[in-house]
Amino acid sequence: MIIRFKKGATMKQFIALTFMLSLLFLTGCGSDYDDEGTLIPTEPISDLEVELVVTSVEFNGVLYPLENDIIPEPEGVDINLRTADYSEAELFTLASNEPTIGVLSNINVGRAFTEGEIYKVLTPYYREIVGPNGDTMGKVVTMLDSNIMTPKDLEGKRVGIQGEADGSSIAFMTALKKIYQVDLDTIEFIAVESNMAPLMLQEGNLDASMFDSDYIITEGFSESYKVVIDFNREMYDFYGTVPPASFFVVKKEFYDEDPALYNRIIDYFTENYQWYKDNVEEVSQLEADASGDSYETIRLKADYEERAGKVTEKDIGAFYGFYEIAKERGVIDFIPDLNELFITP
Template structure:
């Protein structure tokens, strides 16, 4: 009897060892990556969170840690030297990086509409770019995607910056508009107009993407990773692509998934942040999800040359991006 019980115990123990060994092997098969994202955890990054929580990365045998940072330049530099392999980086930063010899490559377009616009009080009478002439307009400063978009908007409408009263206000657009410090301001359209409406008054928004087509944020890697591990690049691209599509199709569920990552969001802010997510989704939608348009890169480079972000055009602008790793039906 005792021998029979002992045999069962040994069999159970061996079975547990086998299961444990199998799990350890499965864990060892996973490729660990750090995914760089500028800014703080936000529902605006829900496609990454959804791709993790829904197992899209795991199905590609990829384990992801998300690193949020306000320092996009640091992310660019670390991806360039292969300290990091992947990040969400804006298109103009890819061009700036390649102009400096940093071999970044943009492999999937996340934002199909440029996320910057001009916000004004709804009763200001400012409804189109020409109405900005002579007005006091706030900008974060003469740098980054927001300034590039601002200058592209002016150029597309034959307006000179000197035709406006431009004031650098940092990232304080809601306060500057609400207090009347400026009559209009450059903003990120997903959230800042909503903040002003919730705290002050109704607003109007001039969307830069209605006037000029610029490259915005996307999935970026480097030439070394593409050369040495194209399967990893393809896997990350597929997983994120699925994440974006999932959020577009299931915004309520995506919002709930995001709460695990946006840990400091008070419940009183849920409705506002749900609207931020819906606003963001409108910027992501496309009939060719993930595919970037070469014409956008040409336009973006032209604007960057005009405003001095780069001193000469890239010899190999086409090398700054690729459609190679997208799901085939989206190329």
């Protein structure tokens, strides 16, 4: 079953939905006897209902096989697929008190841990990867005629970011400090909407900025801008990995009841994602037709991202540095126990 949240849904709506779901108790298993000792048959155990929260309010090629039931659900579980935009998906994940595999960013899963709400990270939900040209979509750029040539030159400058508590911003800062020894306190970080960054650079309100990936891959980008740092590529070269931006998670109390069940659901998602990868040209065309976006852009972006897979020891090594910077910037109170948080092979 697929349930979609409309854009703009409120927290009260999420809580109301969660309350209604809590009224749907599962049928218990067992037998009873009448006064004469005769066995009274009971209904069999119902499949366990688990919410699977994904981020989409429009056509999303990655989710096409899930939404069209191309891969059979695993036995013994009834998966309710819920789609929402990213912020709403995180809100529902945090608000749900039912068995829910939800989505949390790398920042919010760490923040939840420090606030005493323990989630098990099951698999990366979204990870940027090094693409076919040896670069990534995680870049900070400046005007082509700028005197900013290296990451160290960002000291004393005004730099646009997606938000102080945004995972990409923390990854960028991690690369600056850990790899280039940049003094972050000398930089004026300014939160900007990614679609406003080009204009603010052109008008001189910013010296450099993070750019939306769609803009980076447009024709003409290199005619006006240059890359100061491909911070995800730098993270990959330094740590051996681009740490995931978000995860599929489940509250530890539910995971501990039946780890194998939740792992089967993740295997189910992985099979769906593999089907998408095997049919990426066809699905990218469907997405282009539905959205009106360029097929070439949609197809290219597929080569720069990865879903599912495993959290590796290299990821954990990178996240030590990542959460250290997040703590220094006041985003989280302390560095979470990463061995408790992550499940590694």
